[in-house]
Amino acid sequence: MDKLLDILRELHPEADVEAPGLITNGILDSFDIVALVGEIEDRFQVVLPASELTPENLDSAQALWERISVRL
């Protein structure tokens, strides 16, 4: 989870990435999401399919971590 938070902070150092609302508050846009998928693959060797890239799964670091950890 810490590694994931590091990735999110690299993308948006100005934002509070630990709080929910990454999508609903407009912090992550579609470009960020694709960059995020690439970083997740590099650091966790986990490939998130397109079907997982939903607002529900991406709106918080916790929700995203749950999608990553089931694939570890």
Add this chain to the structure above:
Amino acid sequence: MGFLSEGFLLFGAVLLLLYYRFPRGQKQILLAGSLVFYCGNDLWHLPLLLLTAVTAWYTGLRLQKNGKKGIFLAFLLLNFGILLACKVLLLRPGHALPLGISFYTFQAAGYCTGVYRKSHAPVQKFSDCFLYLAFFPLLVQGPIHKPGELLPQLTRSHAFQRENLALGFGRMLLGAFKKLVLAGRLAPAVAALRAEGNVYLLITLYALEIYGDFTGGIDIALGFSECLGIRLKENFRLPFFSKSIAGFWRRWHISLGEWMREYIFYPVSVSRPLRRLGKWSRKHLGAFGKRLPVYLASLITWAVTGIWHGLTPNFLIWGMCNFLVITLSQELEPIYEKFHRKFRWKQKPLYGAWEMIRTFCLMNLIRGWDLFPNPGEYIARLRLFAPLQTCLRPADWGILGVTGVFLLLWSLGEAKYGCLRTWLLEKPWLLRWSIYGFVLLMTLVFGKYGPGYDAGSFIYNQF
């Protein structure tokens, strides 16, 4: 029987009466109404709509039993093949695309993709699937809906609520106002300028015409649905208040942007070839390497979006222009941030206004490609600065001026209070009736309809 015809007024009135008189049969009434609407507008192409509905329904059920990729791909190939064939064969003078084909094909593809990905279960009844694809307010110009956004509302009954009718009629009136007064009055000037005249004036007036035409049509669709107690998704959110091209596409034709993002951009981005490229580029190209796969996926998505609009080179160029501006803005972001840290203009209202005007002008230049199937002609016209003349008379300018001021105030109101129609319901009846009365009067007196006008035809019908 287009949206703004006497036939539709009669059809709508009868449908509403039956809908609330027989609440247990509302789904069947909507089904029958959608069939009547389609047959009244485009009977010859009804078999194509039925084919898409049957194949979508059948594919959904087969995928549930046995989720093989083959049947899913066969469905996509068949239905996008039909769409492509129609665009190749029918998009020429004297012909028209089958009503709603782009919208119901995209909706069907989204539905089957959702079943394939196991995001939702397939619809068991064919009538439900058909209604989801053929629900008539959506056939003219969308918006495109995912099954979860629409099916539950279509299949349950809705009790009569006066508020729904008040809000719905108000919205339909606003839609008619935008379509008949704004778009209707600008259309002849845009057509004349398209032939010859100042191209900068052309693209500005075209921006306002398409705004009136497209958002007006959507207002009518959403307004009628609201009368039925069905809340459709918004397709526009104050688009001329956008401060960037990327921001504009989050406010204009929102449902198409969402569809492209979910079914083209993300799948392309996470595809094996792009992931392989991304791994290589992140290792060898540093910070730019992290962005390269995103840019490639974006390039492909914009190419597809351009082609969706039309198969002539100008639409591909249109897509590429959007891609280039958005990508350049991304790359220049560090420079913008340095500039704003030094000058602190971003918080100032005047700077915000400048951003909106800049985006409006840039978007007009990009949208201008819509109008010139021959790209060379557009470029040549941009180089000329022809006199600023139109066929609009002073009276037209006066009416357009009043219309523009009203719509600007309405938009500012929505930016501040949210849905102004809901806000007005809580205000004194005199204010409410004055505003709607003004809009009705403007539409009846200054709207362009009647013999010689095709008020029911919308620009986005052709896509």
